[in-house]
Amino acid sequence: MTTIKLHNTRTRKKEEFVPIDPKNVRMYVCGPTVYDRAHLGNARPVVVFDVLYRLLREVYGAEHVTYVRNFTDVDDKINARAAETGRPIGEITAETTQWFLDDMGQLGALEPDHMPRATQYIGQMIAMIEVLIEKGHAYEADGHVLFAVDSWKEEYGKLSGRSVDDMTAGARVEVAPYKKNPMDFVLWKPSTDDLPGWDSPWGRGRPGWHIECSAMSYELLGASFDIHGGGNDLMFPHHENEIAQSCCAHPEGRFANYWLHNEMLQVEGRKMSKSLGNFFTVHDLLEKGVPGEVIRFVFLQTHYRKPMDWTEKKAREAEGVLRKWRALTAGIEPAASAAPAVVDALADDLNTAGAIAELHRLAADGDAAGLLASAQLLGLLTEEIGAWAEGPKLDLSSHEARLAAARAEAMESKDFAEVDRLKAAYLAAGLEVRMSKAGVELVPGPEFDAAKLEGVG
Numbered sequence: 190m191t192t193i194k195l196h197n198t199r200t201r202k203k204e205e206f207v208p209i210d211p212k213n214v215r216m217y218v219c220g221p222t223v224y225d226r227a228h229l230g231n232a233r234p235v236v237v238f239d240v241l242y243r244l245l246r247e248v249y250g251a252e253h254v255t256y257v258r259n260f261t262d263v264d265d266k267i268n269a270r271a272a273e274t275g276r277p278i279g280e281i282t283a284e285t286t287q288w289f290l291d292d293m294g295q296l297g298a299l300e301p302d303h304m305p306r307a308t309q310y311i312g313q314m315i316a317m318i319e320v321l322i323e324k325g326h327a328y329e330a331d332g333h334v335l336f337a338v339d340s341w342k343e344e345y346g347k348l349s350g351r352s353v354d355d356m357t358a359g360a361r362v363e364v365a366p367y368k369k370n371p372m373d374f375v376l377w378k379p380s381t382d383d384l385p386g387w388d389s390p391w392g393r394g395r396p397g398w399h400i401e402c403s404a405m406s407y408e409l410l411g412a413s414f415d416i417h418g419g420g421n422d423l424m425f426p427h428h429e430n431e432i433a434q435s436c437c438a439h440p441e442g443r444f445a446n447y448w449l450h451n452e453m454l455q456v457e458g459r460k461m462s463k464s465l466g467n468f469f470t471v472h473d474l475l476e477k478g479v480p481g482e483v484i485r486f487v488f489l490q491t492h493y494r495k496p497m498d499w500t501e502k503k504a505r506e507a508e509g510v511l512r513k514w515r516a517l518t519a520g521i522e523p524a525a526s527a528a529p530a531v532v533d534a535l536a537d538d539l540n541t542a543g544a545i546a547e548l549h550r551l552a553a554d555g556d557a558a559g560l561l562a563s564a565q566l567l568g569l570l571t572e573e574i575g576a577w578a579e580g581p582k583l584d585l586s587s588h589e590a591r592l593a594a595a596r597a598e599a600m601e602s603k604d605f606a607e608v609d610r611l612k613a614a615y616l617a618a619g620l621e622v623r624m625s626k627a628g629v630e631l632v633p634g635p636e637f638d639a640a641k642l643e644g645v646g
């Protein structure tokens with residue numbers, strides 16, 4: 190069996206991946222807060238962990254992998270959006286959830302096995318908070334319930350390499366008076382009548398963000414599971430807090446064994462984010478005519494632990510490569526399995542750039558069946574996201590008509606210069622030119638380059 194190596198944030202080392210149960214490999218990834226369209230940065234973790242999901246399915250078998258990604262559908266940002274727009278919260282979250290699924294589907298992301306909505310797990314969150322209070326890890330104050338970081342002082346902060354004492358000393362944020370330690374974080378907070386709320390032992394209220402992931406992952410994956418993923422902007426405090434809650438409520442488990450964090454998609458050196466306002470949505474890009482497959486390809490060219498920029502140049506180049514590969518593999522059955530070199534590259538801490546280099550090699554060797562099977566392991570050249578590449582066929586019909594007309598004219602005038610000029614241009618663009626009595630047909634070959642058709646005729 191292929192050995193997978195993954196960089197574990199917890200140990201800061203690349204480690205051999207050994208699942209708890211190879212018959213049920215379990216992964217949890219923090220999902221979006223649903224109040225707005227996903228921006229391009231939000232799509233990066235989706236694509237990164239989709240590739241990992243595909244690799245795990247390849248190595249352990251599709252039925253032996255369980256992937257959970259949540260939707261945070263209770264959050265102050267959602268409440269704020271509802272107040273701004275006057276729209277019901279349920280309408281906003283339902284609409285945004287569907288947008289997210291549609292957009293990510295266009296990037297070729299498989300849907301996780303479970304996509305829990307936080308509001309459907311409130312009972313489990315309350316139960317977990319009760320356990321934390323019982324065990325002395327949480328306290329009630331002023332209608333809130335807070336996690337007491339001092340109750341887990343030796344462990345808290347290990348993932349991100351911080352200590353409670355340093356953080357406490359550095360805490361400059363305005364500290365709520367009811368907190369015992371400034372680092373204590375909210376598990377439950379009171380809701381006024383106009384805000385979403387649920388009855389609880391602490392009055393009508395709503396959960397904090399961090400407890401959502403702890404409760405949902407416990408419910409669906411258990412007290413110990415294999416991989417926890419997310420963007421590195423979530424490492425602190427979100428993931429640190431998830432660990433504290435889960436390990437304290439369920440000391441019988443280890444929570445997640447391997448922590449994977451993707452680096453940020455940047456705009457001029459800064460994280461693309463809603464709060465900085467330097468973002469564009471996936472939907473905008475798709476509407477502009479950039480195919481989802483092209484976006485996916487551009488992402489995969491950079492290793493997930495490196496920051497990356499989106500550029501139009503990268504998109505144009507990706508489009509050219511994908512068109513070539515789609516032409517080369519048209520009508521071909523994929524090989525029985527992906528090329529070992531491609532699997533090995535992915536198994537080496539998701540070296541997607543290395544895997545793509547191998548795809549180029551397969552294309553250069555003319556191994557269309559191998560290229561197709563290998564690309565599909567990366568979620569590329571799949572049927573689902575290939576409609577965009579059908580484009581040139583339509584474009585070609587105008588070129589075919591032009592050539593047919595030139596030929597008809599040449600038959601009259603006996604001057605074939607224009608026909609020869611067109612034929613040479615189409616050949617140079619990588620098209621095969623088939624002329625018969627029945628008509629003219631242009632067929633893209635492996636070297637087909639749509640850009641070279643510009644200005645022909």
Ligand SMILES: Nc1ncnc2c1ncn2[C@@H]1O[C@H](COP(=O)(O)OP(=O)(O)OP(=O)(O)O)[C@@H](O)[C@H]1O
Nearest residue numbers: 222230231233234420452453454460461462463464
């Ligand atoms: N620029 C980015 N590059 C890669 N991943 C990102 C980027 N921005 C956000 N993410 C990831 O997207 C998911 C959702 O993040 P979130 O909703 O906090 O978006 P955001 O733009 O950072 O919002 P805000 O700025 O309002 O906090 C998280 O998994 C986060 O790690």
Ligand SMILES: [Zn+2]
Nearest residue numbers: 219402427431
């Ligand atoms: Zn989370």
